[in-house]
Amino acid sequence: MMIHDILAQLTQVVALGKINKNTPLPADMLGQDGASELAFRALEQGITPQAILNDGLLPGMSIIGEKFSRGEAFIANMLISAQAMNAAMEHLKPYFASGEIKSTGTLVLGTVQGDLHDIGKNLVKMILKGDGWEVIDLGTNVSSEAFLNAISSHSDAIVGLSALLTTTMLNMGEVTETLKKHNPETRVYIGGAPVSQSFCQEIGADGYFRDPHSFAKSLRLD
Amino acid sequence: MMIHDILAQLTQVVALGKINKNTPLPADMLGQDGASELAFRALEQGITPQAILNDGLLPGMSIIGEKFSRGEAFIANMLISAQAMNAAMEHLKPYFASGEIKSTGTLVLGTVQGDLHDIGKNLVKMILKGDGWEVIDLGTNVSSEAFLNAISSHSDAIVGLSALLTTTMLNMGEVTETLKKHNPETRVYIGGAPVSQSFCQEIGADGYFRDPHSFAKSLRLD
Amino acid sequence: MKTYKSLSISNPDELVFGISPHTVSCGNGLVIGAGQVFPEINFTLPTLLINEANWQSVISHYHEICEAVIKRSTVLQVPGLVIEFEQLPDMSMNPEWGAEITCLIKQHLDELYAATGIPNALRVTVVDLRDTDQPPLLRTGESCAKTLEAFRLSAQAGADILSIESVGGKEVHDQALLYADLTGIIGSLGILAYRDVGWLWGQITAIADEYKIIAGGDTACGFSNTAMQLAGQGMLPSSLAALDRAASAPRSLAAFEHGAVGPSKDCAYEGPIIKAIAGVPISMEGRSSCCAHFSPLGNIAGAAADLWSNESVQNINLLSGSAPEAFMELLAYDCRLFNTASKSNPLAFRNLMVDSDLPYSPEALILEPKTVIHIASEIVKQTGGYLQTKAAVQAAYEAILSAQNNGRVQIKTAEKVWLDSVALSLSAVPDKEGDALEYLLATYGSFFTPAAYGL
Amino acid sequence: MKTYKSLSISNPDELVFGISPHTVSCGNGLVIGAGQVFPEINFTLPTLLINEANWQSVISHYHEICEAVIKRSTVLQVPGLVIEFEQLPDMSMNPEWGAEITCLIKQHLDELYAATGIPNALRVTVVDLRDTDQPPLLRTGESCAKTLEAFRLSAQAGADILSIESVGGKEVHDQALLYADLTGIIGSLGILAYRDVGWLWGQITAIADEYKIIAGGDTACGFSNTAMQLAGQGMLPSSLAALDRAASAPRSLAAFEHGAVGPSKDCAYEGPIIKAIAGVPISMEGRSSCCAHFSPLGNIAGAAADLWSNESVQNINLLSGSAPEAFMELLAYDCRLFNTASKSNPLAFRNLMVDSDLPYSPEALILEPKTVIHIASEIVKQTGGYLQTKAAVQAAYEAILSAQNNGRVQIKTAEKVWLDSVALSLSAVPDKEGDALEYLLATYGSFFTPAAYGL
Numbered sequence A, B: 001m002m003i004h005d006i007l008a009q010l011t012q013v014v015a016l017g018k019i020n021k022n023t024p025l026p027a028d029m030l031g032q033d034g035a036s037e038l039a040f041r042a043l044e045q046g047i048t049p050q051a052i053l054n055d056g057l058l059p060g061m062s063i064i065g066e067k068f069s070r071g072e073a074f075i076a077n078m079l080i081s082a083q084a085m086n087a088a089m090e091h092l093k094p095y096f097a098s099g100e101i102k103s104t105g106t107l108v109l110g111t112v113q114g115d116l117h118d119i120g121k122n123l124v125k126m127i128l129k130g131d132g133w134e135v136i137d138l139g140t141n142v143s144s145e146a147f148l149n150a151i152s153s154h155s156d157a158i159v160g161l162s163a164l165l166t167t168t169m170l171n172m173g174e175v176t177e178t179l180k181k182h183n184p185e186t187r188v189y190i191g192g193a194p195v196s197q198s199f200c201q202e203i204g205a206d207g208y209f210r211d212p213h214s215f216a217k218s219l220r221l222d
Numbered sequence C, D: 001m002k003t004y005k006s007l008s009i010s011n012p013d014e015l016v017f018g019i020s021p022h023t024v025s026c027g028n029g030l031v032i033g034a035g036q037v038f039p040e041i042n043f044t045l046p047t048l049l050i051n052e053a054n055w056q057s058v059i060s061h062y063h064e065i066c067e068a069v070i071k072r073s074t075v076l077q078v079p080g081l082v083i084e085f086e087q088l089p090d091m092s093m094n095p096e097w098g099a100e101i102t103c104l105i106k107q108h109l110d111e112l113y114a115a116t117g118i119p120n121a122l123r124v125t126v127v128d129l130r131d132t133d134q135p136p137l138l139r140t141g142e143s144c145a146k147t148l149e150a151f152r153l154s155a156q157a158g159a160d161i162l163s164i165e166s167v168g169g170k171e172v173h174d175q176a177l178l179y180a181d182l183t184g185i186i187g188s189l190g191i192l193a194y195r196d197v198g199w200l201w202g203q204i205t206a207i208a209d210e211y212k213i214i215a216g217g218d219t220a221c222g223f224s225n226t227a228m229q230l231a232g233q234g235m236l237p238s239s240l241a242a243l244d245r246a247a248s249a250p251r252s253l254a255a256f257e258h259g260a261v262g263p264s265k266d267c268a269y270e271g272p273i274i275k276a277i278a279g280v281p282i283s284m285e286g287r288s289s290c291c292a293h294f295s296p297l298g299n300i301a302g303a304a305a306d307l308w309s310n311e312s313v314q315n316i317n318l319l320s321g322s323a324p325e326a327f328m329e330l331l332a333y334d335c336r337l338f339n340t341a342s343k344s345n346p347l348a349f350r351n352l353m354v355d356s357d358l359p360y361s362p363e364a365l366i367l368e369p370k371t372v373i374h375i376a377s378e379i380v381k382q383t384g385g386y387l388q389t390k391a392a393v394q395a396a397y398e399a400i401l402s403a404q405n406n407g408r409v410q411i412k413t414a415e416k417v418w419l420d421s422v423a424l425s426l427s428a429v430p431d432k433e434g435d436a437l438e439y440l441l442a443t444y445g446s447f448f449t450p451a452a453y454g455l
């Protein structure tokens, strides 16, 4: 039952945000192994990278995600768990490159033209990364062309658009149109305070989500 | 200058709401001639009915209308002036029938289906009557068919629709469509608290007015 | 039938928000009038046709609204919550539709109670369909049957409190109001509306009793709020709207004579007069209902409130969130003010609200506690709706005159002439109900049928 | 540069709405802080692209809004009025556009003054475009030039008061906030933001002086209101948002050190601390801004307000009228409460507002007059933004701890653990500004350039 043990441990350290041996938090785990050490050891033991990701790391993110949803944890906890996960991922990276395991997918993300609000967008990035997505963050004030360029070099990526202004949200329509014209298969998701489900339908986007968690959840089910 | 005199007097009694000799208001005109007597006398003097209407009665309504707009008079004053005007019109009626003078036009008016609010609509009726319009009031909760029937027998009439509910206002679209399908020339005007200029454009109606005065004014300019 | 021959509250300083002599217990553990003011949140659909094709969308709107307002109430830890579901015409015409939504909202409230223990109740207001016919039949015919069926199905589906904005007498009052005809106003409210409310609430109370729920109260919305709106648009003198408000009290009191127990309905600004007489808790709305209508009563309306409402707002998005959620936040904060004041010096806060509006409008004067008690005491001196209504108008008129004379209330120049004429018009109002009825028949006979009023 | 070494208001009972030691005269005869609270109405476009094709429609929206809010102010006889025109990005990027609307609004206000004598003023808030570049250049480059040009053209076009929600330091603060990194928060606000606000307000004051108008004030909206929103969504501990609020005061005070004179900006909830120190009138928003955002500060925000605002609402229709008109009504009634209280017992009403929110949130505690004065007095003991910010956080933390201990303020279970860790984190915050800067460079060096801050 070694396999089960070390994966369970990995899940626990990710959920607790124990990045590596030297990180000071949580205080009562001072000096103990973190996600980095455990992932390295798991590989040594011959556990497949895919199993480490699916049965060790991701369940850890789920635990903290659920705690967060119940109001028992904060975003900082999520971020630190994500860092722990990333530290473990460093060891798995070569296998990603070699194609031995597949990442969940690629998300091209940005705040649309004219709009500089980016905290919401950044949260989407962090939480999707935590779910194993590769996120290409185009930043704020992003034009249709920039989205098009990004998607051209990542043809299987999905796109996430953010807007916080009642004026700039209309630019989501243009981006969606441009992307769909280029490739009708590209899935475009939108979010941000002024946006709504009915607006999403209006502009022909593929989905609206109130927050990153419901977005991530829905992508998991896809 | 007799003609000028009696028409000016008519204007004054209409503005003051002096209906006939026997009406008690205004108190300081007790026993004096009212609109009814003066109109009768004007006809006797050979003044044309058209001149009585245009140069005697309607200017009286304008005066009270302006006072009302400036907040110096109330709807009751307008209504009593309208009664004075109607009393005078009784004497002119035969000439209308004979076609010697033309009434301003015909308005088919109603509150749309599902909606029982009618005070706004009634004000439209009263104020347009005061402007010389013949008003066919279909009441409240009026179906598209009922509007269509009414307009069929008054092909040159314009139509006024009223709605006070965010739900029933949508029925204005159906009525407008039905009427325009039957006769694209039929002009349809809409009003009521939830309605707006942009909604008017959306449903293809010919005009939105915030209140009966602006409606009447605009029709005068037509 | 109960008759009120004396006041439940005769000291103006005891007419205060949050407290009423006869408390009402309802819904999930909610006690109204026992010391706290609770928010009563109201909402309606955005522009949307109600029909079978749109029904799913209608349902999702109500779900979404409930989730939003319940979330906000929980975050702001309201001490209690009333949701009013004010039906739209199609929902009462198809009572199963109204019942389906009633059931949906009730479920949300039950969950709220289970999860947080926040006491709550659901008020369902049925649309009075009885003026579909012109002149209205009121006591017979299909629209009357449908209205009563809507009450029954709502009660079955989970309503805790029943209300209505009833319309009997309005067909005459609408006319009389525009002509500023005081005899017509007093007659339509004091004879016709008074009789209709009494009859109707006999029916509603029977249904409420059967389902062991609360018969809330009625409102003269179609009467004196129309007058207030028209005065606000410059169509009527504000003093006429003020007299009309006073005139509506005996008519709305009739519901309590026939079994209603409160809370009265939010848009019934005649509420304080009713509270003084019947001692029942009342729902009021003021600045908090800026989303639904403007008024000269924004603060003073709160003086005697037991529930505090926003009247209605569409489910559309504001920058903060949905409009119902935004107004839930507003109500919660207003109620915090009320309830914090209750713990220290409620009268000081009440007087602040009163004094802040009083100088600006005769309509506000009618809600001043002293004036309320004066009007209420003149009402209970009389027997029967007609004489009570006449007495209420007379008392209100005297209050306006004296407030004008000692400069406590501004009267606009344009309406001074009209106000001067009121004494004469009032003296012409018949002393006998029979004479007034004759006048109504002679003047407005084409608008109503005596039989509809059991006459 | 002015430095504040003592408090303008040191007695908590003198920190009260409507009165500030240094009044501001501006616009058409308006004097702010001299005893009355005036409404400051805010609005924005509904969903609409701003471009040349839509320009006529944009213009009509602003015309329509002005007509509506001016009508409502007149009807309700407000004692004075401030309109805030908060530009949208395209209007500052194309400063002539912003100027055209400024001019339009000013004309409406001039007409209001001529017609009614109601004193009024126009605040124009320019968009801080300087974070278009990443990392932001702030003091150089095209976006900085455009931002300053937008100020100049607004001043020319008729602005009476200039404001901005400036963003220097935000690029670091955003990161630090999410990680609840106190050294990062204190450093980004106390070193970076503090330096940027000082520099920027030097520029703005020069423009204001040239056009003989008022340099109003700044707001830490992008900092502590973001924290408040995130806490409201459960992303951050509410106590962290409370500490962040205190931390933002020295940064916003820097505007006043460099020539601003108030009224501060509505969404600057750090306003009361500024008022205590600089004695300037402040604009605040609370339950009245439920249309724009939710908050735990609905009532307490009014305690020291000199202007009372709704932050922003789109020009869409509610049942009563347009949303700006509806919120104008709400503000007018709220101001009646303030101003009526001023005539009798302002402290009683102030305390009512304070006490009604205080128990529910550590964020409210920061706005309690006693706590405000405590934080303010700790700030003026220090010299320079960094030490002031550190002191403010320390004082706020102590206030939260003691309020938690004596049960005056609820702390949610979930955040108790976090709050327990604060002492440790605070003790790790460097005593020297230089060390803190090094930390920022080491931790967040990729997000900002020292040169942008003259470092």
Ligand code: B12
Residues within 6 Å of the ligand: A114, A115, A116, A117, A118, A119, A120, A121, A123, A124, A160, A161, A162, A163, A164, A165, A166, A167, A189, A190, A191, A192, A193, A194, A208, A209, A210, A211, A212, A215, C319, C320, D044, D045, D086, D087, D088, D089, D125, D126, D127, D128, D165, D166, D167, D170, D174, D221, D222, D223, D225, D226, D229, D230, D233, D291, D292, D293, D294, D311, D312
């Ligand atoms: C912080 C803030 C700022 C900061 C921005 C800091 C930053 N780096 O983003 C500053 C001060 C710079 C700022 C500037 C302005 N702002 Co601003 N701002 C805010 C504020 C207070 C909070 C926004 C925020 O960060 N919320 C927290 C985040 C986490 O929430 P969120 O963005 O909604 O994201 C969540 C979800 O929506 C979702 N999400 C977001 N994006 C996406 C994408 C996808 C794909 C998915 C699935 C989900 C998703 O996930 C997130 C987490 O749940 C809001 C007020 C409010 N009520 O929201 C105003 C607000 C958005 N701003 C407003 C305005 C007017 C402005 C300015 C024009 C002001 C001015 N005159 O200068 C400028 C414009 C700048 C520009 N060019 O864009 C208005 C918008 C009004 C309108 N007409 O639409 C608001 C509503 C304030 C108000 N009530 O008036 N602002």
Ligand code: B12
Residues within 6 Å of the ligand: B114, B115, B116, B117, B118, B119, B120, B121, B123, B124, B160, B161, B162, B163, B164, B165, B166, B167, B189, B190, B191, B192, B193, B194, B208, B209, B210, B211, B212, B215, C044, C045, C086, C087, C088, C089, C125, C126, C127, C128, C165, C166, C167, C170, C174, C221, C222, C223, C225, C226, C229, C230, C233, C291, C292, C293, C294, C311, C312, D319, D320
């Ligand atoms: C009086 C009133 C009633 C009375 C109606 C009396 C009557 N005979 O009309 C009664 C009590 C019966 C009533 C019932 C209901 N009502 Co109602 N009612 C009102 C109230 C208070 C005033 C309306 C009014 O008469 N205003 C005065 C008139 C003069 O104004 P107006 O109608 O807007 O008309 C002016 C202009 O719009 C214009 N105009 C109007 N029509 C036209 C047409 C043309 C061609 C032109 C050019 C101009 C024009 O000219 C007029 C003068 O300037 C409003 C509140 C409000 N804020 O408006 C609610 C209101 C309209 N009612 C409302 C509701 C919900 C209802 C009910 C469903 C309540 C219920 N659950 O029972 C029922 C529905 C009845 C039905 N089947 O239609 C809501 C609507 C909400 C929504 N979703 O849209 C409102 C907004 C109240 C609220 N804030 O919640 N109501």
